[in-house]
Every structure is written in C-alpha cells, then in structure tokens.
Amino acid sequence: MLTLDNLRLEQGSFRLAADLSVATGARVAVIGPSGAGKSTLLAAITGFLAPASGRILWAGQDITRTEPGARPLSILFQDQNLFPHLSVTQNIGLGLDPRLRLSPADHARIEAALERTGLAGLGPRKPAELSGGQQSRVALARTLLRARPLLLLDEPFSALGPALKAEMLALTAELAAEQGTTLLMVTHDPEDAAALCPQTLLVAEGLAHPPQDTAALLANPPPSLRAYLGA
Numbered sequence: 321m322l323t324l325d326n327l328r329l330e331q332g333s334f335r336l337a338a339d340l341s342v343a344t345g346a347r348v349a350v351i352g353p354s355g356a357g358k359s360t361l362l363a364a365i366t367g368f369l370a371p372a373s374g375r376i377l378w379a380g381q382d383i384t385r386t387e388p389g390a391r392p393l394s395i396l397f398q399d400q401n402l403f404p405h406l407s408v409t410q411n412i413g414l415g416l417d418p419r420l421r422l423s424p425a426d427h428a429r430i431e432a433a434l435e436r437t438g439l440a441g442l443g444p445r446k447p448a449e450l451s452g453g454q455q456s457r458v459a460l461a462r463t464l465l466r467a468r469p470l471l472l473l474d475e476p477f478s479a480l481g482p483a484l485k486a487e488m489l490a491l492t493a494e495l496a497a498e499q500g501t502t503l504l505m506v507t508h509d510p511e512d513a514a515a516l517c518p519q520t521l522l523v524a525e526g527l528a529h530p531p532q533d534t535a536a537l538l539a540n541p542p543p544s545l546r547a548y549l550g551a
C-alpha cells in the first residue's frame with residue numbers, strides 16, 4: 321500500500337495537500353484540471369520534490385527521505401529517456417545495471433522483455449532506427465525489467481496516435497497485472513482512465529482526493545472536474 325500521510329507540498333506559491341492510500345496492485349488514474357498539481361504529486365512520490373510536511377509510506381515503510389533511485393518505483397514519462405548512442409539492448413540493460421555489466425542471464429532477461437513487448441530481433445538497433453511506438457516499447461521493456469512494485473506514468477504515450485496510445489496503455493496494464501504492480505497514471509483523457517483504471521484520484525483545488533470509483537466519478541463529476549472535462 322502507498323500511503324500519503326498528511327502530506328503538504330509547496331512549489332512557489334502553489335500548495336497541495338494529500339491524505340490518502342492506494343492499495344497494492346491497484347490501477348489508479350490521476351486526473352484534474354491543468355495546473356492542479358498532478359505532476360507535483362508525482363514529483364513528491366518519486367522523491368524529486370521534498371514535502372513541506374507529512375510522510376510517504378510504501379508497505380508501511382517511511383520513504384519520505386529515501387533518495388529517488390532507492391525508492392521502490394519506476395517512472396514512465398512522455399520523454400522516454402532513451403540514450404541515442406546506445407542500442408536497444410543496452411538501453412533496456414540500464415534498468416538492470418547502470419554500468420551495463422550484463423551477465424548472460426541478464427541478456428536472457430532482456431531478450432525475454434524484448435519478446436514480451438513485441439520487439440524481438442530489434443535489440444541491436446539504435447533508438448533513431450525505431451518508430452515512435454517501438455521507442456515507447458523500449459522504455460516499457462526497461463521498466464518491466466526493473467520490476468519495481470509501483471509504476472508511475474505521466475502521459476507517457478501522448479505523443480503517439482490514439483490507436484497506438486491505447487495499445488501501449490493496454491500492454492502496460494497487462495504487464496502491471498502480471499507483475500502485481502501498483503499503477504498510478506496521470507492522464508488528461510477520461511477515456512484512458514475509464515478503460516484502464518478502476519479507481520481515480522482527483523487532484524483539484526489544492527487537494528489530492530482519495531481514490532474513488534472511476535465510472536461513478538466520470539458519470540457524476542464534481543464542478544471542478546466538470547468544467548475541465550467540458551461536460
């Protein structure tokens with residue numbers, strides 16, 4: 321379980337409060353108006369923004385002061401962060417060892433991840449020799465291999481066309497389910513939230529609300545969300 325215990329976040333004059341839990345293995349969309357604080361919330365969970373007060377706990381352990389790289393999570397953002405001078409295999413291998421000292425067993429795991437994400441045979445290529453969708457798959461394969469229990473997504477596939485985006489989100493959800501990964505996904509698209517995430521965490525008016533049923537929320541959105549959805 322991820323717990324945000326009486327968390328208070330500040331960015332300049334912006335303030336956001338969160339007091340909520342996300343169950344292990346849950347898939348939760350994070351939605352709310354532009355500038356409401358969705359990225360701020362993710363930055364606190366990933367450890368790139370120190371909270372003004374309160375605690376962040378994973379499985380009962382206080383990780384509020386744990387450095388970003390040591391937190392039990394992976395992040396997938398829009399910028400896929402692939403290194404152009406490294407091959408696909410090496411880019412994925414970074415998820416196993418940042419110094420790329422990869423054993424034969426590591427290579428076997430990379431091959432399996434390539435296979436699982438539909439990239440079999442593309443390991444020797446450089447990112448520039450791949451399509452946008454294939455590049456997204458490489459980032460997903462790297463995340464898959466890290467096998468951290470919490471996966472944070474911030475509009476990771478929004479540069480892709482709608483069909484490809486839906487396909488990548490479905491694959492992400494499938495892989496998360498296989499590994500029992502808890503998934504928190506920032507999205508501007510209520511259809512993505514409805515398709516993938518049984519629960520939704522609404523960020524609006526200075527508050528990150530506890531996760532609630534996605535279908536019920538979208539069927540009867542509060543005023544702060546209604547204007548944003550154009551409903």
Ligand SMILES: Nc1ncnc2c1ncn2[C@@H]1O[C@H](COP(=O)(O)OP(=O)(O)OP(=O)(O)O)[C@@H](O)[C@H]1O
Nearest residue numbers: 331332333334352353354355356357358359360361
């Ligand atoms: N480094 C910063 N310094 C000061 N204010 C900041 C900083 N970063 C973000 N903000 C402010 O914090 C607020 C929340 O921003 P945030 O990016 O978290 O919103 P968001 O919900 O992710 O928005 P969007 O949907 O547009 O991406 C905004 O008012 C923004 O201007």
